Amino acid sequence: xxxxxxxxxxxxxxxxxxxxxxxxxxxxxxxxxxxxxxxxxxxxxxxxxxxxxxxxxxxxxxxxxxxxxxxxxxxxxxxxxxxxxxxxxxxxxxxxxxxxxxxxxxxxxxxxxxxxxxxxxxxxxxxxxxxxxxxxxxxxxxxxxxxxxxxxxxxxxxxxxxxxxxxxxxxxxxxxxxxxxxxxxxxxxxxxxxxxxxxxxxxxxxxxxxxxxxxxxxxxxxx
Amino acid sequence: xxxxxxxxxxxxxxxxxxxxxxxxxxxxxxxxxxxxxxxxxxxxxxxxxxxxxxxxxxxxxxxxxxxxxxxxxxxxxxxxxxxxxxxxxxxxxxxxxxxxxxxxxxxxxxxxxxxxxxxxxxxxxxxxxxxxxxxxxxxxxxxxxxxxxxxxxxxxxxxxxxxxxxxxxxxxxxxxxxxxxxxxxxxxxxxxxxxxxxxxxxxxxxxxxxxxxxxxxxxxxxxxxxxxxxxxxxxxxxxxxxxxxxxxxxxxxxxxxxxxxxxxxxxxxxxxxxxxxxxxxxxxxxxxxxxxxxxxxxxxxxxxxxxxxxxxxxxxxxxxxxxxxxxxxxxxxxxxxxxxxxxxxxxxxxxxxxxxxxxxxxxxxxxxxxxxxxxxxxxxxxxxxxxxxxxxxxxxxxxxxxxxxxxxxxxxxxxxxxxxxxxxxx
Numbered sequence: 001x002x003x004x005x006x007x008x009x010x011x012x013x014x015x016x017x018x019x020x021x022x023x024x025x026x027x028x029x030x031x032x033x034x035x036x037x038x039x040x041x042x043x044x045x046x047x048x049x050x051x052x053x054x055x056x057x058x059x060x061x062x063x064x065x066x067x068x069x070x071x072x073x074x075x076x077x078x079x080x081x082x083x084x085x086x087x088x089x090x091x092x093x094x095x096x097x098x099x100x101x102x103x104x105x106x107x108x109x110x111x112x113x114x115x116x117x118x119x120x121x122x123x124x125x126x127x128x129x130x131x132x133x134x135x136x137x138x139x140x141x142x143x144x145x146x147x148x149x150x151x152x153x154x155x156x157x158x159x160x161x162x163x164x165x166x167x168x169x170x171x172x173x174x175x176x177x178x179x180x181x182x183x184x185x186x187x188x189x190x191x192x193x194x195x196x197x198x199x200x201x202x203x204x205x206x207x208x209x210x211x212x213x214x215x216x217x218x219x220x221x222x223x
Numbered sequence: 224x225x226x227x228x229x230x231x232x233x234x235x236x237x238x239x240x241x242x243x244x245x246x247x248x249x250x251x252x253x254x255x256x257x258x259x260x261x262x263x264x265x266x267x268x269x270x271x272x273x274x275x276x277x278x279x280x281x282x283x284x285x286x287x288x289x290x291x292x293x294x295x296x297x298x299x300x301x302x303x304x305x306x307x308x309x310x311x312x313x314x315x316x317x318x319x320x321x322x323x324x325x326x327x328x329x330x331x332x333x334x335x336x337x338x339x340x341x342x343x344x345x346x347x348x349x350x351x352x353x354x355x356x357x358x359x360x361x362x363x364x365x366x367x368x369x370x371x372x373x374x375x376x377x378x379x380x381x382x383x384x385x386x387x388x389x390x391x392x393x394x395x396x397x398x399x400x401x402x403x404x405x406x407x408x409x410x411x412x413x414x415x416x417x418x419x420x421x422x423x424x425x426x427x428x429x430x431x432x433x434x435x436x437x438x439x440x441x442x443x444x445x446x447x448x449x450x451x452x453x454x455x456x457x458x459x460x461x462x463x464x465x466x467x468x469x470x471x472x473x474x475x476x477x478x479x480x481x482x483x484x485x486x487x488x489x490x491x492x493x494x495x496x497x498x499x500x501x502x503x504x505x506x507x508x509x510x511x512x513x514x515x516x517x518x519x520x521x522x523x524x525x526x527x528x529x530x531x532x533x534x535x536x537x538x539x540x541x542x543x544x545x546x547x548x549x550x551x552x553x554x555x556x557x558x559x560x561x562x563x564x565x566x567x568x569x570x571x572x573x574x575x576x577x578x579x580x581x582x583x584x585x586x587x588x589x590x591x592x593x594x595x596x597x598x599x600x601x602x603x604x605x606x607x608x609x610x611x612x613x614x615x616x617x618x619x620x621x622x623x624x625x626x627x628x629x630x631x632x633x634x635x636x637x638x639x640x641x642x643x644x645x646x647x648x649x
Contacts, residue, residue, distance in 0.1 A: 049647075053643045056541070058541060058641075058642050058643040059641070059643050079545070082540070082543045082544070082545055083543065084543075085540075085541060085542065085543035085642075086542060086543020086544070087543070089543075091538075091541045091542065093538070093646065097534065097535070097538040097541075097646065099229075099535060099538070100236070100535075101229075101232045101233065101235070101236045102229070102232070110229075110539075110542065111542045111543065113225060113226060113544075113548065114542060114543050114544050114545065114548055115543075119225075158542075162543075
């Protein structure tokens, strides 16, 4: 039986107060199953990224229920949300967000630092993940010495470092050419065989390859 | 790859910024080391005073300074048997006897000649309590010098008898003719040194101007030249503890009766302690200012860092880094920056300290000192520029304190930072 990884019921997210209040999410009901790839598409300012951040425990919903990997996120304080992020969620960003002073391997090892893994374990897993994204020949390279596609592959390896249940990707191909974008898409597809992957994207190729595509506009979902 | 190593690597990411911060830290650290050196010198001075002054009793002829050539001559000195009278008194650890002559010198200046037993303290007539001025050139007396025509003179004395202190190479001679008595001054009792050339074997610099106008002769030499038999100008008694000082002084007064003035040196000690205490306060103020300055430099530097690495911090938070994880890299970076600045400051201190130490001291302390003491204190303070274990402990301790405090605001700022906003707007 399919199991839910992220469940949202009547989620509202409002920024600002009074007449300046902006409703970024307006009554979202969503159930994301494990080991699936979900693409969230929609125009700019529709609430795609906000939805991703709420699922990713980066932001709290103003109203409604958010359950991720069985944890009620509304019940958690900032410390608790950080714990969920480091143990269950992996992020992939549009601009890769690698730490420029660290090598590819060190970047991948970094999240493991936060769950107190031993140095040897961190190194072995880092090497394994970079091998998985075909960058085992770039272990010691700094981000500036890597191409955009390579940087995003390092970022994906980093997102997998703590073996999360969910991988959230915000426009992962937005800064890449089509060919490289396809490689990244294939990689995410591959990850979705084992983990829940939710991708905010404008890339049709990703949407075409997703198990499920969710359209969002004005903070509301359209199936 | 721990967060500490991450913090360490952060130090090298912007070399110009690191260089600026390190240089800015080095300067107050240099001042800190200078102040530490000054304070150590002050502590030594105070220790010396406490040891020497607070337990000291001075005995001199009643109503007289005890100079052998004053009006009344040898009759106004303490009789030779005076030491016998105080013999056997308990709590006395040392008795030192001195012979003193006041002598006119070139251009009508007055100087003091003191006969001192070899091994006893060379006490200054102005501030004899402190004793043993620093010999800056040549050597001290040895047992072989007793009875010989040798002398140790103050810097000002040397200058007045035409001895070039800088060129002094260990021994030089001066002759009777430069010791000209002024017209009528103390002429009745004057007994100038004369006969043959005198050899200066050492030059001292006292803490006081008047003290520099003094010449020490071996006791037997003095007696021979001034034709003194057993009389004594002054006696200094050292008592075993401050608590016993007044008790011993009262007993001495009782035994010597109207023969002598028995003086405890409390007021002198109080004055010098007060002056040095003021200087200690100044050094501490400078130390605090230096540390505050370092904290401010690190504080601003780390605040700039949080602004320029906003997105990076957001990414760390998105990955679930705790406040302490992020804090670790800031603290490491701040401590390393302070440490590097401290090392540079220490190198500057070692290389340039001795060159500018006295000037530095002059400009920071001299202005606060009473005129007649300031210059001589500047000349005599013993500032050390060596790197001891204490310096290394100071370096590490200050770096940790400054690093912790300096990075605290940045840590607080990142703690409040929303990962989402940091990534979006970074």
